[in-house]
Amino acid sequence: DADVTQTPRNRITKTGKRIMLECSQTKGHDRMYWYRQDPGLGLRLIYYSFDVKDINKGEISDGYSVSRQAQAKFSLSLESAIPNQTALYFCATSDSARASGMWTDTQYFGPGTRLTVL
Amino acid sequence: AQSVTQLDSHVSVSEGTPVLLRCNYSSSYSPSLFWYVQHPNKGLQLLLKYTSAATLVKGINGFEAEFKKSETSFHLTKPSAHMSDAAEYFCVVSDPLRQGGKLIFGQGTELSVKP
Numbered sequence: 001d002a003d004v005t006q007t008p009r010n011r012i013t014k015t016g017k018r019i020m021l022e023c024s025q026t027k028g029h030d031r032m033y034w035y036r037q038d039p040g041l042g043l044r045l046i047y048y049s050f051d052v053k054d055i056n057k058g059e060i061s062d063g064y065s066v067s068r069q070a071q072a073k074f075s076l077s078l079e080s081a082i083p084n085q086t087a088l089y090f091c092a093t094s095d096s097a098r099a100s101g102m103w104t105d106t107q108y109f110g111p112g113t114r115l116t117v118l
Numbered sequence: 119a120q121s122v123t124q125l126d127s128h129v130s131v132s133e134g135t136p137v138l139l140r141c142n143y144s145s146s147y148s149p150s151l152f153w154y155v156q157h158p159n160k161g162l163q164l165l166l167k168y169t170s171a172a173t174l175v176k177g178i179n180g181f182e183a184e185f186k187k188s189e190t191s192f193h194l195t196k197p198s199a200h201m202s203d204a205a206e207y208f209c210v211v212s213d214p215l216r217q218g219g220k221l222i223f224g225q226g227t228e229l230s231v232k233p
Contacts, residue, residue, distance in 0.1 A: 004161075040127075042208060042223030043162075058220070090161060105150070105212055107221060109162040 003027045004110035006091050012116045019078040021113050023091030031094045032074040033107065034058075034066060036087040043090060049074055081117040089113045120145045122211045124224035132232045137181075137196040139227045141209030144190065151192045152210040152221070153183055162208065168192060179203070204231045 004025045013019055023032065030051045035043040035058075045058030047066040055068060063085060067075045078085055091110040125140040143149060153165040166177025173185045183194045192209060209224040 040225055042225050043221075044223075045220055048220065092162075105221075106152070106164065106167060108164070109154075111161040 004091060004093055004108055006089075006110040006113050008113060009111065010114045012118065013081055014118050015082055017081050017117075019081050019115065021076045021078075021089055021091075021115070023074045023076070023110055025072050025074075025091075025093045025108075025110075027093050027095070027108060028071075029093040029095050029108075030071060031105070032068070033092040033094070034064075034074070034076045035090045035092065036060070036085075037090060037112075038087050046076065046089075078115075078117075081115075083117045085115065086117045087115060089115055120149060120211050120213060120222050122209050122222055122224040124207075124209050124227045126227050127225065128228045128230070130230040130232065131199045133201055134198050137194070137199045137203065137229065139194040139207050139209075139229065141192045141194065141224060142190050143192060143209070143211045145211060145213075147213065148187070150212045151183075151185060152212070153177065153181070153192075153194050154208045154210060155205050156208065156226075157205045165194070165207075199229075199231045201231050201233065204229055 007022045033048045034046040037043045044060050046064050049055045049068045052068050065077045090112050092107040094105045094107040121144045123142045151168040154162040155165050156162050165181050166175045168175050168185045176182045181196045206226045206228050208226050210221045212221050
């Protein structure tokens with residue numbers, strides 16, 4: 001079984017609809033992330049959470065909200081979907097190691113959710 | 119501020135020939151650097167990471183990358199391309215001074231492998 005799962009894998013919706021994308025992980029990591037991928041732009045961070053009570057905005061959080069229901073679950077919501085939110089969305093988790101005063105985070109990605117807003 | 123630039127948006131090689139995917143970074147610190155691969159309709163898989171230990175980093179599937187501070191580069195190489203290597207590759211930098219450091223992604227390089 002995959003360590004990071006996302007549901008649904010594909011979704012087509014209409015402008016103005018509320019959409020929720022879900023992410024679950026079995027890696028036991030505290031830190032979770034939501035990204036969107038657009039052609040030619042790489043991945044951009046939407047929100048991230050260091051633990052259940054710690055949620056932070058990323059570089060493109062407008063139009064999105066998140067909920068960290070438990071250590072293993074992190075949901076992304078589009079309150080009122082618009083066409084330019086059509087993208088591939090990735091959830092990720094990370095572990096962290098500290099050595100010589102430096103942190104090293106390695107992120108592990110889910111398979112992605114392809115969202116189309118008409 | 120940190121940034122990463124992948125110098126080629128598309129690279130095409132023949133099967134059995136070497137692969138070189140170029141990445142330059144900008145960072146005020148000695149960064150953590152990663153290469154991820156994304157196969158069509160798949161998520162991102164970690165190929166390798168540099169974390170201030172050995173400058174030559176070996177990853178999965180025969181890939182390796184060398185951290186060159188003087189050139190601010192972290193190029194990805196493989197001696198002999200395989201058809202299954204066709205995918206998109208992302209060079210990524212993170213801030214090593216902060217826990218839960220956010221990743222900054224390059225724009226990606228699409229690798230095509232011809233028979």
